Amino acid sequence: MSGTDHSLLRPARYPDAPAVILVDPQMGENIGTTARAMLNCGLSDLRIVRPRDGWPNEKAVSASAGALDVMPPVAVFETLPAALEGCHQVYATTARPREMVKPVFTPHGAAADMRTRQAAGQTIGLVFGGERAGLTTDDVALAHGIITIPLNPGFTSLNLAQAVLLVAYAWCEAGDGTPGRVVPTGDSRPAPHEEVEAFLVRLEEELESGNFFRTPEMKPAMLRNIRALYLRAEPTDQEIRTLHGMLTALIGRKGTVRSGKCEAL
Amino acid sequence: MSGTDHSLLRPARYPDAPAVILVDPQMGENIGTTARAMLNCGLSDLRIVRPRDGWPNEKAVSASAGALDVMPPVAVFETLPAALEGCHQVYATTARPREMVKPVFTPHGAAADMRTRQAAGQTIGLVFGGERAGLTTDDVALAHGIITIPLNPGFTSLNLAQAVLLVAYAWCEAGDGTPGRVVPTGDSRPAPHEEVEAFLVRLEEELESGNFFRTPEMKPAMLRNIRALYLRAEPTDQEIRTLHGMLTALIGRKGTVRSGKCEAL
Numbered sequence: 153m154s155g156t157d158h159s160l161l162r163p164a165r166y167p168d169a170p171a172v173i174l175v176d177p178q179m180g181e182n183i184g185t186t187a188r189a190m191l192n193c194g195l196s197d198l199r200i201v202r203p204r205d206g207w208p209n210e211k212a213v214s215a216s217a218g219a220l221d222v223m224p225p226v227a228v229f230e231t232l233p234a235a236l237e238g239c240h241q242v243y244a245t246t247a248r249p250r251e252m253v254k255p256v257f258t259p260h261g262a263a264a265d266m267r268t269r270q271a272a273g274q275t276i277g278l279v280f281g282g283e284r285a286g287l288t289t290d291d292v293a294l295a296h297g298i299i300t301i302p303l304n305p306g307f308t309s310l311n312l313a314q315a316v317l318l319v320a321y322a323w324c325e326a327g328d329g330t331p332g333r334v335v336p337t338g339d340s341r342p343a344p345h346e347e348v349e350a351f352l353v354r355l356e357e358e359l360e361s362g363n364f365f366r367t368p369e370m371k372p373a374m375l376r377n378i379r380a381l382y383l384r385a386e387p388t389d390q391e392i393r394t395l396h397g398m399l400t401a402l403i404g405r406k407g408t409v410r411s412g413k414c415e416a417l
Numbered sequence: 418m419s420g421t422d423h424s425l426l427r428p429a430r431y432p433d434a435p436a437v438i439l440v441d442p443q444m445g446e447n448i449g450t451t452a453r454a455m456l457n458c459g460l461s462d463l464r465i466v467r468p469r470d471g472w473p474n475e476k477a478v479s480a481s482a483g484a485l486d487v488m489p490p491v492a493v494f495e496t497l498p499a500a501l502e503g504c505h506q507v508y509a510t511t512a513r514p515r516e517m518v519k520p521v522f523t524p525h526g527a528a529a530d531m532r533t534r535q536a537a538g539q540t541i542g543l544v545f546g547g548e549r550a551g552l553t554t555d556d557v558a559l560a561h562g563i564i565t566i567p568l569n570p571g572f573t574s575l576n577l578a579q580a581v582l583l584v585a586y587a588w589c590e591a592g593d594g595t596p597g598r599v600v601p602t603g604d605s606r607p608a609p610h611e612e613v614e615a616f617l618v619r620l621e622e623e624l625e626s627g628n629f630f631r632t633p634e635m636k637p638a639m640l641r642n643i644r645a646l647y648l649r650a651e652p653t654d655q656e657i658r659t660l661h662g663m664l665t666a667l668i669g670r671k672g673t674v675r676s677g678k679c680e681a682l
Contacts (some may be wrong), residue, residue: 164571164572167490180662182482189576191569191571192568192573192574192575217574218572218574219572219574228587251603253600253601253602253603253605253653253656254600255598255599256591257597257598258596258597258598260590260597261596261598264597265597297598302588302589302590302593303458303459303586303587303589304456304457304458304459307429307456307483307487308457309456309457309482309483309484313579313585314454314457314579317579317581317582318586321583324567324568325523325525328523328567330567331525331526332521332522332523332525332528333523334520334521335518335521336518336521338516338518342516
């Protein structure tokens, strides 16, 4: 899915978004894919602690799909406490339960918590472990809360960028106002009730002419059911015009004899 | 993040989960990473339409982190309509708006819609386009609804597996009952009010002995603030015991002269 609006591309600096801290990242590609996942969700503050292959890293840049080219420079640290500077609330993402009394959030729960805190001016830090070993318990101890992503217990195998993506997207979603469902009608508008009715009345007449209603006693229920179908479709004004045109085409040329009736139009 | 419970591993068949249909997938690796993303979220029905490099595909298996080894066989089709067999409701994921009057969902909105329909016995199909061109408008026309993932308009660059992951995870999350925030206390329990109070009373006495309260008129407010801090921490019974031990250690050996008072204990 690619839909970048290039007028918004440079520079990609989102100071109000959470920072992401990777601890002991191993492969440069994974730092790059993390940056890519972050920027998709509107995060731009990436900090890395003791990158195995050092920094800068060409493989990271290549794997970032352009993200690292437009994000602020990645900050590099020797220790996690140093990387957490300025963060008021820190969440560590890990799948393994730890022997500590610490709040455990789902991504959705954490995102709501983050948004509340950010509204109060707090800076958020999201800590992720490297591919090899994840976070140590001492790393997790530095966090205020833990994020554990509920997945299939029979198969849990996210890569680093995917874990970052799910947490970052939850944060992004929690601040996004897009309605869950909309039906764009473009230049058309939903047909008001009377326009739908006019079509249905005409449809009934033509169906009657075509001997659709085999038995008079069934007709009211059948009409109601037909109306239910068309109302469920919520036709637009354009669609009602189209339906009228379809009906005209189906009943045949004006004046055609049908069932003994002659339509003089 | 890896936490697979191997007793649940074989076979990975989740007939009540949505099917995923990839149209014109190009690289075998992307079919594999799609399968991996699916299985993480409890989906197992993968269907592919006109895979560029045919099927089976070793690169797909390698890239699937074991998912393709345990999922049911991938079904291969020549056309999208054939692949949609048995699906009652189909959602096509695309970033590009289309000139059709069709509901557009966020992943969250679609997931709620899916769950409602699945409760009524409907089978769900999730259609994704290949890496090269995404879905054609004719492909999208076959769907009942569109899913568009709200992301950073300044940078939208998800790969196929990530798009599948975000939609699949939204579905998974919508059926998951994990609370947004829990504080596991292990073998401890939250300390009841009187235990916290007993500690605070003792703390007050020792602070008084240590001349902490400089001015009598400030003392009530300072005590309330101290209580607020400890109550916010919601200490467990074990933590209250620990705090008592810390206090004992800090005030010194029993009987030590402090501020002219002799503690005979």
